[in-house]
Amino acid sequence: MKDPNWQFPGESAEGEIVAACGKQQVEFIDAGSIASALMGDSIATNMFMLGYAWQKGRVPLTEAAS
Numbered sequence: 001m002k003d004p005n006w007q008f009p010g011e012s013a014e015g016e017i018v019a020a021c022g023k024q025q026v027e028f029i030d031a032g033s034i035a036s037a038l039m040g041d042s043i044a045t046n047m048f049m050l051g052y053a054w055q056k057g058r059v060p061l062t063e064a065a066s
Helices: 010-021 031-039 042-055
Strands: none
Touching: 031 042
């Protein structure tokens, strides 16, 4: 079913993620806004998130693997 009025439940979704993963295991950032400010377009959001995850040590690859 498609609902054109549906909106992502931001705060309640964050609460459910924290409950499932633990407060110390999650971080929330406005990646779309940051990527748009840095690169001029939200299409850079995925690239920004990969860089963010890499810097946090969350990408299970070594730098030599790239």
